[in-house]
Amino acid sequence: MTRKQNGMDNRIAKVGSVDVAKLAGVSRSAVSRTFTEGAYVSAETRQKVLRAAEMLGYRPNILARSLTTNRTHILGIITTDLINPFYALLLQECIERIQDKGLAAFVLRAAETDNDELISRLLSYQVDGVILANTKLASRTALDLANSGKPVVTINRYVDLDEITSVTCDNEEAGAQVADHLIAIGRKRIAFIAGDPDTSSSRDRERGFKQRLAEHGLKVQRESIGFYTHDGGAAAARMLLSPGTKPDAIFAANDLMGFAALDVAKLEFGLRVPDDIAIIGFDNAMAADWPAYRLSSVDQNIPRMVDVAIEEILSRLSGERSRTRHFRIATNLVARESTGATKMKD
Amino acid sequence: MTRKQNGMDNRIAKVGSVDVAKLAGVSRSAVSRTFTEGAYVSAETRQKVLRAAEMLGYRPNILARSLTTNRTHILGIITTDLINPFYALLLQECIERIQDKGLAAFVLRAAETDNDELISRLLSYQVDGVILANTKLASRTALDLANSGKPVVTINRYVDLDEITSVTCDNEEAGAQVADHLIAIGRKRIAFIAGDPDTSSSRDRERGFKQRLAEHGLKVQRESIGFYTHDGGAAAARMLLSPGTKPDAIFAANDLMGFAALDVAKLEFGLRVPDDIAIIGFDNAMAADWPAYRLSSVDQNIPRMVDVAIEEILSRLSGERSRTRHFRIATNLVARESTGATKMKD
DNA sequence: CTGAAAGCGCTTACAG
DNA sequence: CTGAAAGCGCTTACAG
Incomplete structure (x- = not known):
């Protein structure tokens, strides 16, 4: 046993396979085998090893093992x-x-x-x-x-x-389904808040969304970028709701931006949701289900x-x-x- | 070089310190030393090793090292x-x-x-x-x-x-500060929603809170347990706001429960916050700052x-x-x- | 400053 | 089924 009881070092002595082997009266190979999935050991040897290991509190060093198995x-x-x-x-x-x-x-x-x-x-x-x-x-x-x-x-x-x-x-298909949903509830003046334009997720959602709208002869009326953040979403929503023909629906590429858009629409512009404007997000975050929001969303599984x-x-x-x-x-x-x-x- | 080009295995050959040593024309000790903080190597040797390592894409195997250093x-x-x-x-x-x-x-x-x-x-x-x-x-x-x-x-x-x-x-002190705050804004009928009663955090917040209230001759008028979850908080809030002398303030032991309490108070009981009832949470979660909530809270640093x-x-x-x-x-x-x-x- | 050698804790063909 | 021996990739006294 490699007990190093030098001075201040009150650490527990590390027990290795040798120690177990010694106590069990077998070879290190035997102890290795009992701890290796599907290796040949007699039930008897295995028992002896297990018992010894238990007594010493032995735990194979996975890192050392990885050295020879090439799997960490x-x-x-x-x-x-x-x-x-x-x-x-x-x-x-x-x-x-x-x-x-x-x-x-x-x-x-x-x-x-x-x-x-x-x-x-x-x-x-x-x-x-x-x-x-x-x-x-x-x-x-x-x-x-x-x-x-x-x-x-x-x-x-x-x-x-x-x-x-x-x-x-399937971001593209999800975007299309959001389009279907907004169309189904009769919205025509549809706006989009993009996430981070550098991400494939935002681009794919946008593509699927716009394409399906186009198939119905619609197009995104206004759009802005919210960078997937709450603050970005709020700024984007303010832009979308600024004077002019206001949208009657907003698809935000994630819920963080959806929450922000909802708050901006209700609290800053006095709009009723969904009567004046419908809002849908993406990710189905926990808060989407909270009473203050009740935000429609897309669950990603x-x-x-x-x-x-x-x-x-x-x-x-x-x-x-x-x-x-x-x-x-x-x-x-x-x-x-x-x-x-x-x-x-x- | 341990190149194993056997059949399907198109994995990159692993390069070890031996390979680097060979290429640099030094010993393995030397390459080990160049990669060891504060070990003695001449600038010249170091350069040779570094160059060779660079060429081979060598990266010391930290796991192997840990075997001898006893630090992973x-x-x-x-x-x-x-x-x-x-x-x-x-x-x-x-x-x-x-x-x-x-x-x-x-x-x-x-x-x-x-x-x-x-x-x-x-x-x-x-x-x-x-x-x-x-x-x-x-x-x-x-x-x-x-x-x-x-x-x-x-x-x-x-x-x-x-x-x-x-x-x-400092959960206890934080609880006390919450009490101070509620007292400072003139609340008297104060309620508490506990977190998971098994946790030290909830117990300590509660203790500090109640103690400070007591110092001001006040006590918690109603209390309930919300288990630190949103749903639990909602249920607890409904209980606290049930018929009888309604509280004019609620301290929820975390924000999740605070959000729930806020929603229940406003949307289910038609109460105005903070006029009818003040609510404060704990953790200072991101959503506490959102317009729909604007929930007072305690930041934990x-x-x-x-x-x-x-x-x-x-x-x-x-x-x-x-x-x-x-x-x-x-x-x-x-x-x-x-x-x-x-x-x-x- | 440097290299040869032993060792870290395990596994794995290889004989038996 | 089992053990002795070599090896995994590194580091570290030890001599030089």
Whole structure:
């Protein structure tokens, strides 16, 4: 036992497989095998080892193991601003799923720039794969990553280059469904608040939305950019509601902007929602269901997205397929009072 | 070079310190030294190594290093439900700070029960220390952790036993300040919505609040439990506002419940806020500042809390101090319209 | 300042 | 089914 009782160091002695082997009266190989899925050990040996391990409080050092197996069972997640509740939920789901699979999640927060060093650090830690959640990556960095041979998948974004597998909701179809919904409730003067124009999510939602409107002979009457933030959404809404022909509906590319638009319309312009103006957001954030808002929105099915992403990484790790794919997960429009749905009394 | 070009395996050949050494014409010791803070290498050797490393795309394997240094530079964070925006922000801050320190953050999500296995897994990964963010831990588990010799600190909670260092905001003082505030605006019939009664945070807020009220000859007129959730808060508010002497102020132990109370008061009971009833929450969530709510709240100074927690872990790791401490970080009451502050026009 | 050698805690063919 | 030995990628006294 490597007991180092030198002076101040009152740390617990680390127990290794040797210690267990010694106590159990077997070889280190035997203890290794009892802790290795599907390795050959007799029931008897296994028992002896388990008992000894229990007594000593032995826990295999996963990091040491990774040195020989070449698998760390660590997945890296790069995320951005968790003040956006959708991102927080997405991250939570990733963490949970990874955990359920018996893997560990390394979480890094990406600044807007300078992600190269982050990636480099991730690779130093020998992660088995990486999930880019809501992260824009410089194309070069993305390529480097792809070339590292590690499975990489982006969630809720995709990179221009086709080298990297992505999982997003079906933003384009979702945009179209929002158009259908607004048309169905008889709106004609329709406005749009874009998210961050740099993101694929905002662009796809916009494209699907406008295209479906066009199929019905309509077009967006006014539009503005809200950058996916509450303040940005408020500013955009003020612009859309400024003098002139006011819209009778607003589609905000996320809920944060939808909440802002709702508040601006009601409190600053004295409009009635949905009578004077219908408003719909995107993400189906928790607050969309709160009485003060009752904001119609689009649910992204986060669990499914994360599931697909992780399965993809796992199957790559087991060497199954390797073609890059772009998964589109179906969304679900949730109609609430902000677009005229009557309140459900529970 | 360990190039394994066997068949389907198109993975990039892993380059190790041997490869770099060979290319640079030096020993592995030399390359190790150039990548080790403050080790002796001549400028010349260093250059050769750096150049070779650059060419090969070499990155030291941190995990392998940890085997001999006994430091992984990984910190484990155990968090709970990120749907609570305060928790999400706290986690974000932890991740960011850890990253800034050049460490890596392992994030686990704790279920309500069964955390033992989680902890065990964390220890398998040889984390250098662990942060328990908003996590209740079975006392036994907590003790095990403390006994593992790893620095552990809880944020926003503390465990009954005194073995573990904690960082929280000064919940008791904050509760007292809320009492002062409500008294200052002339309220007399004061109600309280508790969070999860199992948490130290809720209990401490309540204690400070009631004590200060008592000092002014007042007491909580009605109280209920909202379990820190929106729905729980709504139910609690309905109870508080039921027939009888209605309160003229409510202190909700977090914002989620505060929002719910505000909505219930306004929309279900037709009360004017703050004229008929003043409402104040806790956490200063983003939505507290939204026009629909303008909810007075208490800001917890997350950056400071996280800073203290991480410094504590770091200083323990460098063997400096070891006495358990309970840090209390000062809060800041943010008065908004829900308790009568006039709106700031920006 | 530098290199050879031993060691960190595990796993894995290889014989038996 | 089991054990001795070599190896994973690094670091660190130890000599020089």
